[in-house]
Amino acid sequence: MMINGKSIVVFLATITLSQCIFKIKDLQRMVSSADDRLELKLLNKQDNIPRNEIKKKVDAIVQKQPSDVQDTYNALLQAKEAKDEAEYNVDVIDLKQQGASNEVLMALEKIHNITLDMSLSRSEEEKQIKAVKNSLKKKDRKILDKLEQN
Structure with missing residues (x-):
């Protein structure tokens, strides 16, 4: 299997996105217990x-x-969720304005829903996203890849 630079960037972006979904690194900084930091x-x-x-x-x-740690952590999560949802909406609007095909719009929605499906592990999420992208025509895949680079 040949891996190009773009594949690595997409893979790392997916992993980074998944890892920051729970803002664990921020929580680690706020937790005083060494055991809790290790578990995180x-x-x-x-x-x-x-x-x-x-x-x-x-x-x-x-x-x-x-309570100050709980409140701050919950505020971080809410801000992250709001930002992620707003960025998804920007992507949808951007694609529509570019005249993207329904296949691209549906793929973006599927990917969004996959990222929201908490029953999936990070590796399952990554595999499903890759499958959605691979189901697209090359030109449509490039459109989605371009979105991720912005």
């Missing part, structure tokens, strides 16, 4: 556990924290 570090590396299970474990750690 290990959770951040889990690619084969469903993300909803990771979320439950992260939430359990958050519940043990002082």
Whole structure:
């Protein structure tokens, strides 16, 4: 299998997106317990556990924290979710204005829904996104790749 630079960028962007979904690194900075920081570090590396299970474990750690940590962490999550949703909407509007095909718009929606499906592990999410992209014609795939670079 030959991997080009663009594939690596897309792969790393997907992994980075998945890892920051729970803002674990920010939470690690706020947690005072070394045990909790270690558990968060290990959770951040889990690619084969469903993300909803990771979320439950992260939430359990958050519940043990002082209220200022809980409030700040929850604000970070809400801001991240709002930003992600707004960026998705910008992408949809951008694609429509470019006259993108329905296939591209449907693929973007599928990818968005895959990223929201917390029952998937990070590796399952990555595989499903790759499958959606691979189902597109080359020119449509390039349109999606261009979106990710912006």
